[in-house]
Amino acid sequence: MILLPTKAIDIEPTATETALHVATWGAAGFAVHTWANGIRMRPLMSAPHLHVLFTLGGAAFGVFMHRFEQSRLQMLKAQRDILVKRRMERALE
Secondary structure (H helix, E strand, C coil): CCCCCHHHHCCCCCHHHHHHHHHHHHHHHHHHHHHHHHHCCCCCCCCHHHHHHHHHHHHHHHHHHHHHHHHHHHHHHHHHHHHHHHHHHHHHC
8 A cells, every 4th residue: 555645635624514513513502402401391492592502602612623623634644744754765765
């Protein structure tokens, strides 16, 4: 198997992927508060301002997770490039 440096095949995340990440975590925040109201046996949509806050909190967590994932992928690509460079240098010796 031949490994090549990743700079030639670097793929950036699309705006759709970012929006999907944020929307998914925002929906999870909304679902958490709805579930909590169900457990407390309150009307599911009571205190709608809290639903908004939980949705925003979930969306903020989604942004954090997306940025964290991208930073980890960049780090892995950099490490892979270093390893590929070392292998190429050894092969030329």
